[in-house]
Amino acid sequence: MDALADELRRAIEQRRQALAARIADLRGTLPGEGLALARVLDLFAFFPKALSTVVDQEWDRNPAAQSRIQLLRPLLRHVTDVATFVDEWLGHTGAPTVPLYLLDAVQRACAAMGLGERRAVIATGPADSFTTVADDIEDVLFRKLGPLCPRLPPELSSSFALMRAPRFEGTSALWHPILLGHELAHIAIRVHDALTRFNLQASFDFARAAAIPPGSGTSGPAGALRLYEIGESWAEELICDAFAVRTFGAGAVAALGEYLEVIAATDHLSDSHPPGRLRTRLIVRWLGTLADARVNAVVAPWRALSDEPIRYAEEWAQFLTDTLLARQSDLREAANIWPGRDYDTNARSPIVLEVAEALRSGVPPDATVVQGGTRHGVDDQDVVVAEWVGRVEGFETPVQALAKKALDNLEFLRQWSAAGGSLPVPPPSVGKAASERATLSAEEVSLRVFAHGDERLVVTPLLPDFTTGASLDLRLGNTFIVFVRSRTPSFDPLEADQDPRQVQRSMQLAWGDSFVLHPAELVLAATLEYLVLPSDLSAQVMSRSSYGRLGLLSATAVQVHPHFHGCLTLELVNLGTVPLLLTPGERIAQLVLSPVAPTPAPPPSKYHCPIGPEFSKVRTDEEAEILRRLR
């Protein structure tokens, strides 16, 4: 027995040390201090220290081998679980799979829902689940260490919203109703004690429950307690669904309905989640009737499914289904007890369709749209529902990327305003005819920006003082492609099996963070502005002289053709001798516009509608194969 206790202690110590090293590694690879992930890793870094204290003290206090074994076994399991969590939830410091605007959106939503100031961390993981740490992560980590756990240093204590989305597409705007609606509601249910207020026991037939074995369990008091626990889990999920519908309307029904099909949950019975068929029926009822046929089309598949009867051979599942169906109004009401911005799909449908038209034309929608002569602000939810419209109607433009850029723009503009920047930009007061000169003047650029139809030069987001002299100012975006020099001896752009990702990686900075560009270093960045050049304008990207004086060259591929759609890639090089700090959002380059004879739109290029810097695609050139054969 003593030998086993000794070995358990050694096993814990080995894993504790490995965990501490892993956390330090992850912390060291973060691109910036502005990310909440840094704070979470700091919190987790305290765990190995606390565990060491607890194990040492438990060991000293309890000389009996059996006590030591009974204490160390679950602690060994706990440290293993924490290590697994760190790898699966916090080990995502590489490619920027989660757009940073989404982190800001989570934080804003938490504040609006009365959840306090929470820092958001969104991991990506398996394809079959969105998951949220609904309980306080400090509690999850340290409560199991018991009364011997040392006190957490106050500077490490912080509130988080820790979430995980499917790796491949889980963070796209289509699924925001799940992340920002359903998942955040799990936290709100605890903070606002919504399950107590929902009061499942008021309609729970305990006598009947005690006679039904829940799945493989026993009947009687213990069985009834288990069935009640399952009932509360199901109720919680349904309240979360109701909140998603409350805040995203048709977007929530489309997202939840489809995702439940993706994970084959329609008739799946589990202890933690109600069957998809019950969920679909309720979200469709909570949404109600939609007046606009195009918007209604995004929820039509789920309306049909929701009419089918719900019958289960498993008595416990039918019992819970019937109990909760009878409480559907209360479930909806329970999702109303905390604050939050309701989304009225019918009222917003005209704006959604305007946004959808922008997406169809290959433009991220602006922050405002004009409807019936009145200017309306565009909400994130409008973009989400519009993306569903575009998906159902089969738009040929890259709707997902455009919606992402639109949401990123909206977030930047919110932060710009919050930091004291002025908005919106007023249109020019006097209009003049188009110039015959070789270069457009500042006034002519303004007129083109505020023009309608084919004449319009799209610049989004548009910020004040966007012209200087005879040029349009371009701001730095927050995504960069940097070189990783130690991994590949050389790179051949024409080689079909050499992907630029072998020598480059993409990274994203939070607004407010800075990128350090070292002397002689090249980095790919992109303009904050998404541009669409009309058929009669071409442009050249120029370095801004103020930065040129510091040694910064902004672009090597300077020509922009008519019909260009997208954010311009900037090849930034520091030709100076000292490192330069580049802050996303600053004016870094200029676009000089020239009239040309109207030209027809070319077929989409290999860099179609980029919303950030893109990896080189030289190897996909048609002539690349010929050149390879010549070699």
Added chain:
Amino acid sequence: MAAVAAVPEFREALLGPAAQRLEIGLLGARTAAVLRRLLDGLAVDDVDRAVLRSAVEMLENTADAVEFLAAGGELKRERTSFGFGAMALTVELAAPAVATADLPQFVRDMANDLNELINHIDVDAAGRLLPVFSLLADVATRQAGTVGEGGGSLV
């Protein structure tokens, strides 16, 4: 844990039902360790009292929960950190043969005995309670499953 999908129970071991069982297992282990030291004639300190108070609270919550079931849903308890599943396990292990009507008092008597130990050393009571908490430690930890998806052996 909270998720939109039905993930396998053991996948999110740090957050899911397995974590609750592990917590009950640790509470059982800590309580059993205190009881063993009492039987060895050692005095209880503040840390031991905190452990015993947690165990008392868990037992009282379990008694309340069973009472509110037996009363046909008349809630007589506040929500606590101890899940209903954990209480079900406690009932099964601590009072496997006790009739439903007698359960609340049976569990409450155990809580009272444990509570007495906070202030007065009673070797007989410690001896009676030790097997219950030792079993709770072993069974709850075992029911937390093995590390890895599905709870099966990965070796």
